[in-house]
Amino acid sequence: MSEQEKTKVMFICRTAPYGVAFEQEAIEAMVMFGAYEQDVSVAFLDDGVFSLKKGQDPSLLGKKNFSKTYEILKDDFDISNIYVEKESLEERGLSEGDLAAEVEILDRNALRQRMNEMKALLSF
Amino acid sequence: MSEQEKTKVMFICRTAPYGVAFEQEAIEAMVMFGAYEQDVSVAFLDDGVFSLKKGQDPSLLGKKNFSKTYEILKDDFDISNIYVEKESLEERGLSEGDLAAEVEILDRNALRQRMNEMKALLSF
Amino acid sequence: MKFGILVKDGPYMHQAMDTAYNFIVAAMEAGHEITGVFFYNDGVYNRCSAMEPPRDERNIMKILSELELKGVKMIVCVAAGKRRGVVDTTVCDAKEISGLGQLLELCIVSDRMITF
């Protein structure tokens, strides 16, 4: 399929993990979308950035740790881009060194531009 | 049953109506509790005060208007006290004249004291 | 225009399904096409067959089924449904259960995708 024909979809993840567990089902959708060779992006902003925090151990809650999944999504599941918003990180006292996965840190202005290019924006 | 033996229960309503519809089921519980002759109070604070706003017409959403129910609860269903928090009203630009039901306006300090006297606090 | 709808909240407690319903009705009246309604997360609860609200209250499962009769495609995510107990035997129509590929399909074929 040519680049032009690909549908541009972005998952917008604004929710912290575990308290409200959108994360697991959002990932299930990302994996599926990746498999169909579309142009899929994932953006973490607001409390969503906590999903990428290093050192999570949700086995204490009987839950799975997805923080390292995102790199795999990009490398093996054909997700085009994974972004995390710089301002949301800063407000929460987090920096690049606090992240469990290598993702692209974008400032709000740049992320806003990316959002604007999408055909479909799915909010979680 | 003597006053001393009655169980003091307070419903704490902090949610605006319709968007998240705790109100209807909270009222169903209030009605039931009133019937058992306990000492039941209801407190509206934070966005819960919007439940008492005059002029509601949720028939537009296919829903029922409960704003006038609260007076009936007090008069006919043996609910002891219905309070609304003064500071929450003010922050939302509301005053006594905006309320659909005659309820007791208490300031935060007084409501805090009432909460402290309860045996059970049920949050909605 | 073609609209795809994603519903993520359950019935009654959240207004999302009501808003989505009113949107769909208005869109169809204006001559637009609804490519499908995908129920994900707690949204799958909207299709529980055993819903039995008091008579003077709207039955969300039923008003959705009426939309379906008018040609609106309803899709209940199989994985989200299984986790929560919305399966073949408890959903209003087992044929509605399908996979996440259908959500992607909606994104591809719709001019606009709206999350409720």
Place this chain on the structure above:
Amino acid sequence: MKFGILVKDGPYMHQAMDTAYNFIVAAMEAGHEITGVFFYNDGVYNRCSAMEPPRDERNIMKILSELELKGVKMIVCVAAGKRRGVVDTTVCDAKEISGLGQLLELCIVSDRMITF
């Protein structure tokens, strides 16, 4: 002490039921009594019998049923359940379904009532 538990959120999407579960286990280990768990609002979904999460995930309906075997009383509100389709045929045990009077009863007989 005697603890009464009120659960208002459904399973998986919200952590409320997990927290309540861990609280109940810890309370029983410390020798306290759980007077009952009342499922209200979306909390009724926690008792759907058809829950079938992936094998490596906890089955919330089942871990609650294990607590029940240890003597913890589970009460699913009949009105909240009917509205949402959690009824005799879809709940894990029809005997758990009861009225709001049971919630008041918990408030009366418990030393502490905790909302999750």
Place this chain on the structure above:
Amino acid sequence: MLHIIKKSPYETNALNDSINYLMENDIVLLIEDAVYTVKKGGKFEDTVKGILQNNKVYCLEADIKARGISEGEIVENVKLIDYKGFVEKVCEQNPVTWP
């Protein structure tokens, strides 16, 4: 983009979070509990006026009437639309929901 906000600004930060993402020509659509944002005399009156300097603000009529907020209580220049208008706005701009 059409920014759809659903939650009361007194309860969650969705409104503020979305404001950060407003671009020129973007539209703000307040539905469900977010309609409380536009009430005159409330804490968010100035926030609404601020948005209105650069962007249009629409409010779903059924939601605002359901909640008992009359036209006179709404901040000036906020426009009411019905579900038909909601559909039209989605046609005009790509929607993003701030749940």
Place this chain on the structure above:
Amino acid sequence: MLHIIKKSPYETNALNDSINYLMENDIVLLIEDAVYTVKKGGKFEDTVKGILQNNKVYCLEADIKARGISEGEIVENVKLIDYKGFVEKVCEQNPVTWP
């Protein structure tokens, strides 16, 4: 009273709403997403320090570790407790939940 807070302060106003209700000897218990409140360097560090001047603040250990916040990242004088400790606090004080 034992004030139980569950939501992230970045997302909802439950923390601020509950602070208004703190009395002498009341305890604040942060669980679930509310544990993000006590992270050093975050926006709510000063809020926590303010509460600590008059009231004790407890944080559910499983929730904070699950979220990857290590002990060194927690504002001083906030105490971690396990579920057993949670039960003990409920015995000490009557609980009120701020959902």
